[in-house]
Amino acid sequence: MPILVVSDSEHSMVPEVANGITVDFDQPAQALDTILATLEGQNVACVLATDDSCVELCSRLANRLNLPHNKPDAALLTQRKDLGREALARAGCNTPMFQRLALAGLDASQLTLPYPVVIKPLGLAASRGVIRANNEDEFIVACRRIDAILETTGVTGFNRGHVLAETYIDGQEYAIEGFMVKGEFRLLTIFDKPEPLTGPFFEETYYLTPTRLNQEQQQQLVTEVARCCLAYGLEQGPVHVEARLSASGPVLLELASRTIGGQCGQLIEFSLQQKLEELVIQGMCGMMPATGGRADSAGVLMIPITDAGILKRVEGLIEAMQTEYVRDVEIHINPGYELVPLPEGASYLGFIFAQAPDFERTYAALKSAYAKLRFVTQPRWSLEAL
16 A cells, blocks of 8 residues: 655655655645645545644544544644643543643742642643642742743744643553544553653653553553543544553543654564554554454663763663663664753653563563663853853
8 A cells, every 4th residue: 555654844855765745734724735736636545643743734634535533623632731631621531630821920829729730831742841840939940941941942822821730640650552443442552651750850761561550450541541532532543641540540641642652662563563553554444453462571761861961972782782681772862962851852862672571571671771871971062151
């Protein structure tokens, strides 16, 4: 089946290496017309968004092509954390207390929620700009820091001038991968996040599957995720969810109408022996395969950026790759490039993948390989520092 790849990168290589075109996602009406003109006369089986930037555009494109899709309003809820929270509250889902706040003129007295709270931008992903505040002073510092982050991202309009505050939810965190088929949620897998995520920042590191949760706990998560998907109005396509198991039950943190991001999709193949891309395309074409069989243990460490500076070299890479049960170590930032930790940063140093007979040995392999790596940096030099 031929595939048309649509990219918005200014320097995209798509037209040179694949059947593809380049459009500007910031001009959705023009991008839609360009894609439709390219597809004229072709029999299109499905439209698939690969990341958050094109979810709403893909929804509108599928609608014009009369293909199964999520309504644009539903897609928008996955892009606006505040609107998503409002939809969940209306549907009676288990949600933290929340409050939308304007950054202009903000002071601590405007917050009506009890501490601790988590402050986050309305639209950024990958935990960027997400900060926990335990008191008024930390709340003000967090808001100023998020304001500075938004200033550098190119975000404009309502999202630039507002943040979302939520009561902090204690509990173990999980990632849930699934698929909506005609309004019904179908589970692919649940990823455990064994490291505590308590703040002040919430950088994700370890993902392992299959989960150590018992069947009752898994069903609680799946039931709540399905309720949240219906509250958003999602009907068709992949779903990536972040949730916590709190004392009062599962609480959804984030819901995206796309697959898991970056290289982590490899875990699906390691665990279920099926490529994530194949599962998703089959599902979009109405051929959702069964995935309820035995799953092997697999895990990834998204290598965190812990220190700011310029990366000079990575030491211990061979030793890390020789660790028992480690399948691969990928470094995605080249020497000479700047390292920016969360909450300002938006990338990982790379990924470590492992696969072992059980959860414990997979987790131990990831930790052992990471301990062998050393990232040598030097301070960032600039004219301003002179």
